[in-house]
Amino acid sequence: MAKDQPPTQRGPQEFEQVLEESASEVASFEVHDSSPLARFHHFLHANPTAAPVVVLVVSCLVFGLVADNFFSAFNLSLIIQQVTIIGILGAAQTLVILTAGIDLSVAAIMVLSYMVMARLAVQGDVPTLLAIVIGLAVGLACGLFNGSLVTRTRLVPVAVAVLTWVLLYSFGMPILYIVPLGMIAGVAVGWFSFGPALEVRLPPFIVTLGAWSIFFALNLWYSQSETIRSQDIDATAPLLKLFGVRVEILGAQFTLGSFLMIGIFIVLWYALNWTAWGRAVYAVGDDKDAAELSGIRTDRVLLSVYGAAGLICAIGGWAAIGRVGSASPQSFYEGNLDAITAVVIGGTSLFGGRGAVFGTLFGALIVGVFRSGLKLGGVDVLWQTFAVGLLIIVAVAMDQWIRRVSA
């Protein structure tokens, strides 16, 4: 083989020789000349719950000074009771938002689940505990429905659910049993990954916007737009009101629902920070393609997140019966937006991958404290709502600023 050129030299190129004398330290952070503001900025970036905690403490202090009975045990326990349901919905919402999604149907899932529990236990021949389990399964089914649409659009479970409804209806079974049975049949089929998928991934915003209407309509059909009265629940299924039971600690009254909410936050905190699933949730929200290439089965993670969110909403539904006393299909119409508000004020980024579940608890408490403090200060309800709106915008602005950390 003729060589018209000398063999190529091995080793660095000529222009790279000077690198040996070049500065050897790798780009490092200039810690010494950082301003207090920059250090604060970094602190907030590293601790996503810090900002809501600071806001919560400051707003408590301010309202404590302005309204003298703000710090009464009665008022503080009232605030916690008021945020219980929104806190639980917010916990579910945080999971979804961490994956860069959103679930507009959380409140609708909750209402449908508690209507199933209440109707089965009060008007059906179902033991209360079984009715509750079926209600939880319905919440899970709703969540998995959302999850399947944002991942692979599996239609067979949905078809099975609808088919079961039609079949049982034609056999003359009351709607009371048909709706939950069909949904559970759908989940069972989905569990065995049966049937083809469309391999179409739909945007979560649209999917859950549609699901919101679907679940709300299902709920009206199922409940016949009829409220289950408090006396009836007391008479036949007092277990439904378990989370409304009050316990007195240090002169303040807490409902079991408040403890349930805190328990849910602790479990989610553990799952997100100390399990591989939690790392996967953050990774999927951060950069889905990178997560997939790192060997994370992103579809499975997303499905589990929406399913878990549905289940948590149903648990929140059980607590909601205790909180409200009765079970009304028309309640919690604003629950979706309140839950998203709590998540955003709690410092979780709507772009996914950043945030912490406890931030949402503080976010919900901040809203509760603002509403309560302004009310005690004699401010009109419309200005309370105005203040919450301002809080949301400030929180999102803070999030944008905190995310610019590399500056």
Add this chain to the structure above:
Amino acid sequence: MSLKPVMTGRGLTKRYGRVTAMDRADFELYPGEILAIIGDNGAGKSTLVKALCGAVQIDEGEIRLDGEPIHFSSPMDARDAGIETVYQNLALSPALSIADNMFLGRELYKEGVAGSVFRMLDKKRMRDFAREKLTELGLMTVQSITQAVETLSGGQRQGVAVARAAAFATRFVIMDEPTAALGVKESRRVLELILDVKARGMPIVLISHNMPHVFEVADRIHIHRLSRRHAVIRPQDFSMSDAVAIMTGAKEAPAEIALPEGAVLH
């Protein structure tokens, strides 16, 4: 005793509709070598690499790993077989820490009930392992192993991705354009890193458009042209302009396939 290839591909074919991205391509990788793959855009080299790392399923042909026929249906399969890939976009999660990224998708659990029932992560063991691997490769210039990847420079991120691949690969490492997005100095660090990984006996498949880098580190150069293997040359025998001429068809390919010393073509 002859040197046997780590991986061979024979007659690999991949079609997308009417387009044949890869047409009876062959491939071998031998132990301890750096095999560079070069080729024009559209020559099919990325299809070849994706077939090797499981991201693409071939229509025809046979891939053998250590002599055994093997079929990868996903990148996870290839990873489980000990093949690690450093993707061009690095596949790192910016908001997660260096340690979290290294163990993404293969986390370590605590021993006992905490790990088996509560699936609790052993963060300390993962951090220690990550620190050890980065130190081995001389990359512990980062402040802390728990710092988020988004706070690292491009070269440091590349370092983390290479360290992750080197730490977990048992068969070989594939690197897709590892110096494409880097400056002169950071490219040099990454090339040294590649030679470092090779010095540990780990074979490397290097995809690059950068001829000086290829000629500097590669033991053999696989030239892909028109959807198949066109030639395999040793960088000592040819100049860069010869390689480019062969790659673009301006010059005829040498008749024989260059092999490492002591190797036989199977």
